[in-house]
Amino acid sequence: MEHSTKQSGAGQMSAGQMGAGQSMSAGARALVSFRRVEKTYDGRVNVVQSLDLDILRGEFLTLLGPSGSGKTTTLMMLAGFEVPTAGEILLDGRSLDSVPAHKRSMGMVFQNYALFPHMTVAENLAYPLRRRGMPKAEITAALLRALAMVKLTGLEQRYPAQLSGGQQQRVAVARALIFQPALVLMDEPLGALDKNLREQMQLELKHLHAQLGATIVYVTHDQSEALTMSNRVAVFHDGAIQQLATPEEIYERPLNSFVANFIGENNALPGRIEGMSPGMSPGLSPGLSPGISQATAPDVCRVRLDTGEIIEALRIAPATDGRTLVSIRPERMRLASTAADGANRLHATVRETIYFGDHLRLHAEVGGTPVMLKLPLAQAANFTPNAAVTLAVDTGHCRALDPRA
């Protein structure tokens, strides 16, 4: 009897969550939910437009986009430093509307670390603990653990100005984690570091995340950073999420031209969709990315490129008037080895080659549109400029996208 009452209670709760427009599983797993959140500073342009986003418990979510895309504003609204103009943000199902920043208990790492220069490393790290009234002995223990975690043991009496950029970065991370927040926000924390250190810190952050299991929301404009660390990436542009998916999905299967161009390198060939290819099943096409089952696979269409050539491509999101940009990753193109190699063949003119150490880059033109290929060194033949070559690419790697988005 009692058991069934509990169950019905749980059922009601789920129904309520579903009423809020969420599927039951997402509602239960989401730590943070943005509900139609908007933000405008000047009353004319929305910096963030009607954002719906669920941040799952324990995930490493990266908000990726160029500057001015709304990613930082989104993070600041979550942290409580900016107030949404409309909509609401839920944490654990409770609205954050009336919760001030200092009561949200979210760890935050800032772009320039925001370490307090008048405090030592130890004082910086103890700051959140002292604000919470933790006893001295416990603070000392937590301090030592945190220092060990970021490999800074022995530096606790230094001032931030006496540390290198990488060390300051570690202190900032440790300070954001030391009070064990469920949610940690990072605003381009590696932007000020040089390339080698940045790559090292990316791995360390990834390992820390795996170790601690905290939910991390990470803002960056660096796509390689996003791909390296994230469980999921939300690509921002013009105040809206263009695509929210795993790094592999984002790279291999971009949903629009912006994502295709912003992430990695991209060849975009303009054309017009001429019709579907009923006889062609993409599942049979060699080179179609694994993980897509026959049922969810997109249709295959025929595209007449502006050069006049016809190729077959996956029909992802062409414009209503049929105009399209066919997106092909440089490493998916190859030189046609035989007359029948590949589903799609393109006639190109060599412009130049660049030796990259581990591969060769071939810059060519397909009817005036520049394309770039990454060739293994084994294929590095002598290309003479203006020589005609034939390029091959499989249907599964040609994605017909809307040219305007």
Place this chain on the structure above:
Amino acid sequence: MSGSADLSRKLKRASRRKQLTAIGLLAPALMLMVAAFVWPIVSLLTNSVRAPEFATTMPNLSAWLQSWDGQSMPAETAFRLVAEEFGAAMDAKNLAMASTRLNYEKGGLRSLAMKTGRRAKDLQAPFAEALVRVDPAWGEIETWRALKGASGVFTDRFVLQALDLERKPDGGIGAVPPEQRVYLDRLEVTLWISIVVTLLAALIGYPMAYVMAMAGKTAGRVLFILVLLPFWVSLLVRTAAWVVLLQKEGILNGAMLALGLIAEPKQLIFNRLGVYIAMVHVLLPFLVLPLYSVMKSIPRDHMRAAASLGAGPVSAFMTVYFPQTIPGLGAGCLLVFILAIGFYVTPALVGGSGDQMISGMISELALGTANWGLASALALLLLCCIAIIYPVLGRYAGATGLKLG
């Protein structure tokens, strides 16, 4: 071996050339510093302990007085030297300076000296009787003691006088009679006014600088102009404006009367209150500007970081923001205090009789009565006050590089 010696010689020659260039470039500024700053100050301060006017005008008499024990009436030799050297000084037109010096030792000696000088030529031996006939004062031992006091090249009387002390007849140092005590009282008033003005400026200037640092570009610029506005108007005009505003029939009293806030006009000026108001107004920019520049350099992220770590607005301000502004506050207070301690025009114009500051007395002594010795001694006293206070406040200001010196 010889090659390395050659190399080090070359290095030495090159670095010497660099040094000479640096010295050459610095020379004009250095010379200006010495000519316009160091030399006048040193020579002025020397005046406080060096008063050779009498000793150089009457070398033989001075030599005799130096060896005199000051207990019994001098011998005839002394009277003869007086007659000879006063007469000679009269001819050389040096007597006025020497008699002014005498007058500092004992009032009335100037006229005695001038009278004696005019009639010195006609005097015959025995000179003791002849001089007593010129003026009975020559028969008093007090007169001779005063002469002895003026006979040295160096003297401590001005420094002692500045501290309301004097040489007693027995050679010891003691306080001057209460009715003659002037300078310590003025010093106390000066220090008190300077401290109150500094505190008031800090209380008013801190929030002002804060608003300026936090304001947007346009608002910040307007506030900046408002702060600098007092600099655009001459000190006298500003002070006169305060008289117009604050006098009994002034605008402020009129307004308060009309509003029924007060029954009869309040004394707002020509007393200490007026001095505080006018001085704080004049000195406020000197506090606001260094404070503003320090506040401007504190990243906004610091307060956000404090909030994200659990500190409420007040706690974040007290633990993170305020400590970082202490150098600016120290530099500002130091500037205001040093400037305030040297004020004399403003207190003279808007203060009452009890509000005159030491600098006013220095100016009066130097320009009014030409008592450079006492004026210099008082200046030395002020310099010592600043030398004591400077390291205290300067330690806080040190970290900013705004420290003066």
